Structures are given as structure tokens and as C-alpha cells.
Amino acid sequence: MTTLNPTTEPALGCPSGLEPPASAAAAADPRAFVQQDRASGLSLELLVRGARCAGCLRKIETGVAALPGVSNARLNLTTGRLSVTWQDDRIDPRAIVQRVIDLGYQAQPFDPSKAQAVIDQEGRHLLICMAVAAFAAMNIMMFSVPIWSAHFNGEMEEGTRTMFHWISACIALPTAAYAGMPFFKSAWNALKKGRANMDVPISLGVLLASSLSVVETVRGGEHAYFDAVAMLLFFLLIGRYLDHALRQKARQAARDLLALQAVTASRLEPDGTAISVAVSEIRPGDHVIILPGDRIPVDGTILEGVSEADFSLLTGETAPVALGQGQKVRAGALNLSGRLVLGASARSDDSFLAEIARLVEMGEQSKSIYVRWADKAAKLYVPVVHAAAFLTAVTWLLLGAEPRIAILNACAVLIITCPCALGLAVPAVQVVASGRLFKRGILLKSGDALERLAEIDFIAFDKTGVLTLGQPRLSGQEAISETALAQAALLARASRHPLARAMTRAAGPGSAIENAREVPGCGVEGQIDGLRARLGRASWVGVEDAQSEETELYFAIQGQAPVRFCFEDTLRPDAIQTIQALKARGFQPIILSGDRNGAVARAALATGIETYWGELTPFEKAAHLDGLKAQGHRVLMVGDGLNDAPALAKAFVSIAPGTAADASQSAADLVFQGEQLGSVLEAIEVARAAKKRVMENFWFAALYNFIAAPIAMLGLVTPFIAAIAMSSSSIIVTLNALRLASDRRKGS
8 A cells, every 4th residue: 555645736725614623634635644555546534523323423434425436434433533545546535525525524644653543632622511511500500500590488578589590691692602602613614514413403402502691691581591491501511421421432452452552663664773763663564673572573584593572462362373484474463582683564553553444434434224324313313403493483482482481492492302312323322333353352343233133043153263273283393204294384374274373383484485375175376496396185185085084184295196185173262162152152153164074073072063064175064055045044254264255245244353364354244263162152132232232222212202292292391301301311322332341341
């Protein structure tokens, strides 16, 4: 991936009337942040501010995707990151930024080093606004309580009451102007563009209540609602900050992961000197010196040195891993013993560590069916609520009520029907669920993965690397020729297959041949000393009538007799318990493996799986899943090899371990780290619990509005009570989502 350089054309201005950017990064030319990739074309990531609900997400994605040539636009509400891809290089990236601004939001190129500062600033501002509103509400109550008490005993004179109203106004109006700014700005930006968002009725309710209270105070009336204005803003800001805090908690997961990345690296210059540079300055092809105790800064290949590394924070592998020349390593691993020279193969933001962080973000906010339901509800919300408020005011006026009463009841309708509960119903559950899974080492790649995982009734496992540790040991090594092992290892080092890795460990550090090619489901082939060589399945290598039930690989060089390598493997520590637990919950596990029938049968017998197939090609695995689908089953596929990628893509939902081949991780919906197969059971239980919580939240939000709206229209609640009810609904939805975390503690 390369970064395109900006041209010298002047940057577009900001004619939308939004406040100027808060930092220099906001004014950066977006053309300097355009990325080019062979597969996806051109892409740009923007930091969008002001988008908070499903309606905002739908409006931005739809508006940007409508630009000619744009192929995809996806906004992550959790991080505020908008990813836009397009193929036509004639599109000006500044037009994309301008479209977001025209929609009523602030946008700037996404710079990870500055994005967090912007987000933290927003959180601090919300806290300050909330503190101001709370301070005002408490002080206004000192004057409101005597006024309300006087309604029952009539002991307050008109002059005293009016003075109390004026004092309350002096506190409430500046408070509303400041603490209400997050809502007023959002509503105004939307209205300027001829649109309405969920902050429009909120702002309208606050302004109407404030205006009506001022009018009542001027005319010496008995009723003013300055206390309701302050309390309304206080409760609204509580809900807004809760939403911000939930998203901040989700962002922390990605930040914790990226904290494993080194800040600086020692780059080896052509003249042999080493200089310390920021990791972001390392480019593919650079040589980096890694001393004992340093974290590996970027993905790459060991060029010099021998050492051991701790990969536990990346893969869950607790034992140190030996490193030598030719081995590929990933950013985040800790170098333990020797000095290494690393040849960088990727930039820091393209590393394995950065990719995991992106997977975390992708899983937190993606469009599941639940989000689409919320989108539709949000689309209908504003016109329906405005119509209900207008109808309420007109009806009360026709019934002969005072204009003050009609406006108050309309305000109550606007406030009590605020869709905060609906807006939080899905995101709150997604954030808590993804956070719980992340702590268990499970990464979500698809927003609807949990939704689909909750519906499965069939589970298909690969054997090697899934039911087993995927770290087989070469057996009978003493009877194998050292020359044959060394030659076979030249091909084995070019593969990530567990058997190839075992052969590499047995042979020791060394290099791989450059012309090696891996054939899914067959093996690896290449040229050794000018002769064609293959390492893989017996039939592919040319061995006829191989009847052994052992796990084995064959190696052959053109013109020489094939050499047989046998391997032993062990089950994952909790494989038996996990399979039994899945069966106890009504699932039917099966094994679909490319390994020998004998090895598959032994694994099936040990784990208690009755149905299994061995020696399957990738296409046969996919065909089995097609057959199960035709029978009406919804299958979860758990696989790790390159030959599992087609089956993972075919399955209703799929999971791959973190040690899986890149193609398998790309095809899977979830990725789990570590050695525990129980992560699969954990993911299923979280998915089912998340579905239950989402449906509970939807039903509560619907029931709340079904009851609250008529009550407000009948004039049975004041704006003050409406504010408490609305905020309480948001808190209830959030607390219900947080039960996912308490479920885990109970289960443990």
C-alpha cells in the first residue's frame, strides 16, 4: 500500500459555517492521506465528529456512497472513523470531506496520533457541560421547592415568587446556552442542510420550555419551568456521556493492543550505522536491529542472529519460540535473548498488530440486522415525533386549554419520546459483547457474526490446529536421513501448515527456497538444486497405494525415492470438555479434516465426536457444508489451514484460531487467540446472551414509547418528569447491556 502525494492545488474552504478545526490536523490536505491498494483501489479514512446515532450513520454512509465512483463508505460510530474506497482516480478527496461537512458534521483526515486527543476533548467537554447543568439544577431547586410548596399552602406572595423565578432564570438561561450546546450545534448543523436528526426535537423541547418560562416570569405567572430545563439537560448529558464512555471503553481495547507496539526502532543505515527513528518511519525493506528486551516493531523476516521470543500476548503461546535466519515474525513479540537484524516487510500501520486492532474496531460497530432495524426506526422517528407534538398542541388548544398548557404538553411529548433507549439498544450490547470476547482473546471481524452465531445448530471442526494444538512433533527422527530432513525443510519453511512447522522445528533454523509454491490441500513444491521437489500428500508426491493411518508427509526430489515423515499431535487441553459441553447444549459436532482417516478417527474417539470425515480436499469440505445447508442446518465451521478457507467462507458463520493461515483468518467471521478451544463455546454463549439482551432492549424501547407518548399527550407529565423518564430509559437499556459482563462473572 502506498500513500499518494498531494498536488499543489489550493485546498477547499469550509463554507458550511461549522466551527474551525480544533487542531492543525483538521486543516490537513486529505489528498496526502489517500492510500492506494491493488485490490480495493483508492481509500481515505476520515475522523468524523458529531455522529452519534444510527440515523447519523445511515445519513453519512448513504450521502458519501452517492458520490460518483465511490464503491464503499463505512462509518464506525465507536471510533468516528469513516473509511471510503473508490476506483476512479479523478475523484478529488476534498469532495468527500466536503460532502461530510455538507451533511452537517465535522470531518478531517484520520490521524491516529491526534484522533484520541480530539475524542478525549469531546469527553471532557461533555463532563463540563454535565457538571454545569448539575450545579444549576441544584441551585434552582433551592428556589423551585418553596414555589412548588406554596401551591399547596398558598403562603408565598406574588412578589417573592416572581423574584425567585427571575433568580432561577438568571441561572437556567446561561446554563441552557452552554450545557445545551452539544445538542444545539448538532440540530443546527442538520437543519442548515435541510435535514433533521434526533437532537432537533430535544433542542426544540429545551428552547420551548425556556421561552415559555421566560414569558411566564415576565407576566408574573405562577408556573415557570427553569428547574425542568436544567434537569432535562443534566439527564440528557448523562445519557450522552454514558454513550461516549461506552465507546471509549471499546476504543481502549484497540489502544491496549497497539500499546504492545514499539515507539521507536533502531534502523540500520547503508553505511552500517544504527539510528533511532520513530516506528512510523520504518518502511518495507529497511533493516532493523532488535536487542534483547525490545519488542519487534514491525512485521518482517529475520536476516541475522538467533534468539527466542515471547509471543504470548499475540497468540497465547506461553513457551518461548526459537528464532533464526529466514523466520517471519510479527510486530508485538518480545525479543528475549539474542541480537537480531530484521528485514521489515510492512509499515507499522500495516502490521499484524495493527490489523488485529482494526478487527476489534470492525467488530464493535458493523451493520447487523439489529442495526438495520434501528436505522429504520430512526428514519421514522423525527417526523412521527414532530407530528405527535404538533397534534398534541393543536388538540389541547381546540379543547380550550391555555396556550401555555398546550405548549408544555407538546414539550413533554418531544422530550419523553427521545429515542435514546432505541439508539443505545444495539450499540451498548455490541460494545459490551465485543469487550467481553476481546478479554477472552476472541476478535470479531463482522458486525453480524454474533447474530448468526446465535442461530447455529451444527458445528464442523477441522482436526489439525483446531481440535489439536496444531503443533505436531516429528516422530522417529533418529531413523530419518539428515540430508533428507534438511532438503524437505527448505520447502517446509515456505508453508504455515502445522506439519510443515513441525518439520521446520525438527530441522532447526535455516532458510527457505525462494521459488516455493503452496498448493492448497496438496503441499509445497519448488526447485532444489535445479531439480523439481515436492512435500505433501502421498498421492500428490507420487506415492501409490499409501495405506498408512499415521499423520504423514512425503518428500520427493525428481529422480529420487520418496521419503516418509510421520508426526504425532496432541489434543488441545480443553478439547474433550468443550465438545462434551457443546453436545450437552444440543449441538451436533462433526469433523471435516484433510488429515488421514486414522488420525481423524483417533481424535474423534478421544473427544466423543461420532461423525467425522478425513482426507477431504478443500472443495469436498465446502461440498459437505453445502449438503448440510440444503438439509436446513446452520453450520459453524472452525478451521485454521489454507485448505479450510473455502469452507470457512461457505459456512453460515466461521471461527479461526489466531495461528491460522492468513487466508483462513480473512475468510473467518471471528478469530480466537490462545490454546483454549473453550473460546468457541464462550463465543456461542456470548452470542446467544447478546441476542437476548438486544431483543430485551428493543421490546423495552418499544413498550416505553408505547406507554410514555400517550401519557405525555394526555398532559399527565411535566417536562421535568419527562426528562427523568427519558433518561431513565437510556440508563435501563445500558444497565441491561452491562448484564453481559455480570453473566460472565456468574458463569466463572
